[in-house]
Amino acid sequence: MSQKIYVGVDVGGTAIKVGICDAEGALLHTYEGPTETSKGADAILHNIAQYARDIVDQSPFEWEQVEGVGVGIAGFLDIPKGFVKYSANLPLKNVDLKGFLEEKLQVKVLINNDANVAALGEAWAGAGKGIGNCVCYTLGTGVGGGIIINGKIVEGFSGMAGELGHMAIVPDLEAIQCGCGKMGCLETVSSATGIIRMAKDAVARGDRTSLSTVDNIMAKDVIDAAKEGDEVAARIVARAAYYLGRSMAQIAVVLNPECFIIGGGVSKAGEYLFAQIREVFEKYTQDEAKENVKIIAAILGNNAGVVGAAGLILKDNK
Amino acid sequence: MSQKIYVGVDVGGTAIKVGICDAEGALLHTYEGPTETSKGADAILHNIAQYARDIVDQSPFEWEQVEGVGVGIAGFLDIPKGFVKYSANLPLKNVDLKGFLEEKLQVKVLINNDANVAALGEAWAGAGKGIGNCVCYTLGTGVGGGIIINGKIVEGFSGMAGELGHMAIVPDLEAIQCGCGKMGCLETVSSATGIIRMAKDAVARGDRTSLSTVDNIMAKDVIDAAKEGDEVAARIVARAAYYLGRSMAQIAVVLNPECFIIGGGVSKAGEYLFAQIREVFEKYTQDEAKENVKIIAAILGNNAGVVGAAGLILKDNK
Known part of the structure; x- marks a missing residue:
């Protein structure tokens, strides 16, 4: 069976960063595009999905190898439901981010707040490996x-x-x-x-x-x-x-x-x-x-x- | 299949308390005997095993229904190994409590320190239910x-x-x-x-x-x-x-x-x-x-x- 890959998305006010990791947390590819905050919630959601697709397209991997897409985002979230309740620097209010992305991407999607996600990154594959x-x-x-x-x-x-x-x-x-x-x-x-x-x-x-x-x-x-x-x-x-x-x-x-x-x-x-x-x-x-x-x-x-x-x-x- | 029961042991300096709980944490039976600290480590270990047997004997349950025996004890422990490294108020030093009890009782045994265990009790089946x-x-x-x-x-x-x-x-x-x-x-x-x-x-x-x-x-x-x-x-x-x-x-x-x-x-x-x-x-x-x-x-x-x-x-x- 082919290698499983994990897509991570870091949604900031200016840029959306995307990465592909292997099961040990090695960062195999990165990609970045504008958030386009001024264009509103729909544009942001569309960009997140698009950049996740793009990075895999541009890599040697196939979409079928993607185990799931994780998203880190600043804001108050309902983590189990995958909702963004509101965000200080993004025009997202009561948005079903997980539902939207799972429908668009047809893989498992999990969201969490940006600080927690960065901590997990360091703990899993960084200084705390x-x-x-x-x-x-x-x-x-x-x-x-x-x-x-x-x-x-x-x-x-x-x-x-x-x-x-x-x-x-x-x-x-x-x-x-x-x-x-x-x-x-x-x-x-x-x-x-x-x-x-x-x-x-x-x-x-x-x-x-x-x-x-x-x-x-x-x-x-x-x-x-x-x-x-x-x-x-x-x-x-x-x-x-x-x-x-x-x-x-x-x-x-x-x-x-x-x-x-x-x-x-x-x-x-x-x-x-x-x-x-x-x-x-x-x-x-x-x-x-x-x-x-x-x-x-x-x-x-x-x-x-x-x-x-x-x-x-x-x-x-x- | 008959109901599973869970035996809990609370080892204190004076008395060893024993209880039988169901899967929801309801305390079905209790029993208590002297620790006999002055008789040394062997007596204490023997008493723990004996009281665990005794409480089940005196209850309407059979030993075969016991899923395992948990032990709370004051002291510095190696929890994964089930060792008591030392204890301030019990003459136990580098004692393989888990190994001893598993051999004697032929069921799974887990140990943890008394404060953690009391917290788990309250959280699981007490004020934090x-x-x-x-x-x-x-x-x-x-x-x-x-x-x-x-x-x-x-x-x-x-x-x-x-x-x-x-x-x-x-x-x-x-x-x-x-x-x-x-x-x-x-x-x-x-x-x-x-x-x-x-x-x-x-x-x-x-x-x-x-x-x-x-x-x-x-x-x-x-x-x-x-x-x-x-x-x-x-x-x-x-x-x-x-x-x-x-x-x-x-x-x-x-x-x-x-x-x-x-x-x-x-x-x-x-x-x-x-x-x-x-x-x-x-x-x-x-x-x-x-x-x-x-x-x-x-x-x-x-x-x-x-x-x-x-x-x-x-x-x-x-």
């Missing part, structure tokens, strides 16, 4: 996440599992309000947005920092300044690392994962950041729950989404 | 716990999942050291021990409280005084509730369980305590992650262990 229990953080504009137990995504009662950015980890005395309306969420300090905010506050306060000469401060500027010895910048990065480490210390005794995987733009700070996170994690985590637990960088980058989406089919995360 | 995703707290001398996802125990990489008492939840400024050596663990404030400590501190400080006339303060004394309007006692219980609520707020965005179940001696404070926990949970949990999430009392009491142990077999938590 061979490790069944991983917790993934994505440090970007916000702090996203995904929980993988026994190789499967934990979705939670309302699909809110893995929303690590909203762990209320900052004590009241120094908490600020998060975009979600609550006080002290992890992403108020450990996201790129949080780092930029702390830097701008420091400059506005008149702290002596090289950042005061930077026009439009980005998280990378803060990290670079910290690495170059700017004490104000270093304190900001240390604070971001501190609350990441504390959040992991808590998760360590709730789920006791084998591995924490950190991706997203801020993670490019590399060992400078990771060493600080590990130090805090060591300090606050009970000995048995931290033994041999790894805190490592994601390795799939922007491909985590398509790989994880393909993985949905293999893992059959309904 | 019909709910697949629960997080269970036991508020006793310490704070124990167990995580049930899709009806199964989450064990974690080193068996440390569900060690909720060691969530480092108290901020540094007001943290004290836990028995585990770390600072700010949940059980330093929310266990019976924590409540008693805070009460004794208050009395020693000279705070005006009715507790200053109590000889040997127990957690129940503090809770009773709080309910009767003693402000110092009320503040102590509020603090215990506060950190419980905050820990649940964090778990809500990590696992998004449908239900938090609280058992153990301190939970007997009832709605007085639960209402305070819910208020904090509401305040710190993102809206979608708390929607329809319940915080409720355990209902099986001391039977949670035997029911959950029987459940190990049905759920086949290896």
Whole structure:
């Protein structure tokens, strides 16, 4: 019998990425086309189906080898039914994405949210390869996440599992309000947005920092300044690392994962950041729950989404 | 074919409890005998096997109807292998409990730690009946716990999942050291021990409280005084509730369980305590992650262990 292949689709606001994976999660082909958000829901649905067809047409594989199509998408989903309830950056509202694609493509289709899918990609075929229990953080504009137990995504009662950015980890005395309306969420300090905010506050306060000469401060500027010895910048990065480490210390005794995987733009700070996170994690985590637990960088980058989406089919995360 | 039955064993330092459950977790028979800890490991192993035989002999069922025997036991275990590595209150060290019982009883045997097993009991056939995703707290001398996802125990990489008492939840400024050596663990404030400590501190400080006339303060004394309007006692219980609520707020965005179940001696404070926990949970949990999430009392009491142990077999938590 011919080799089975798994198609993963990562639906973003600008582009739809598509990939073909084998049963081990190796990414054999990739393809990308415009989402065409401005043309509305029908165009987006049509594009998803078309690009899935296209990538197989352009590969050495036949459509008959496709075991299924997995789709990762940002938004509030009814995962078992395969509905997109709504999405912040796509004009999809109460759309039966799974039903549409299964009819169009005549294969099994599974959908899940983009953060969960990226976590599954890293856990299955990226930094967590061979490790069944991983917790993934994505440090970007916000702090996203995904929980993988026994190789499967934990979705939670309302699909809110893995929303690590909203762990209320900052004590009241120094908490600020998060975009979600609550006080002290992890992403108020450990996201790129949080780092930029702390830097701008420091400059506005008149702290002596090289950042005061930077026009439009980005998280990378803060990290670079910290690495170059700017004490104000270093304190900001240390604070971001501190609350990441504390959040992991808590998760360590709730789920006791084998591995924490950190991706997203801020993670490019590399060992400078990771060493600080590990130090805090060591300090606050009970000995048995931290033994041999790894805190490592994601390795799939922007491909985590398509790989994880393909993985949905293999893992059959309904 | 005749009805299948499931035998659960709860091995404590003083007594071994045994129960027979049906496939729905209804407890059909119970039996209890002395552990005989002082007679050493062989006697304990023999007693476990004997009591499992005894309960079936004394019931209307035949041994042939037994699908398996599940065992809950306090200690560090190698769960897949069924070994007891060591136990704080039983003279068992590197004992092949599963192998011994399978040879003696000629049925499938599974072991797991007592807190996980009690959580499974409550989730499967107690307060969480019909709910697949629960997080269970036991508020006793310490704070124990167990995580049930899709009806199964989450064990974690080193068996440390569900060690909720060691969530480092108290901020540094007001943290004290836990028995585990770390600072700010949940059980330093929310266990019976924590409540008693805070009460004794208050009395020693000279705070005006009715507790200053109590000889040997127990957690129940503090809770009773709080309910009767003693402000110092009320503040102590509020603090215990506060950190419980905050820990649940964090778990809500990590696992998004449908239900938090609280058992153990301190939970007997009832709605007085639960209402305070819910208020904090509401305040710190993102809206979608708390929607329809319940915080409720355990209902099986001391039977949670035997029911959950029987459940190990049905759920086949290896």
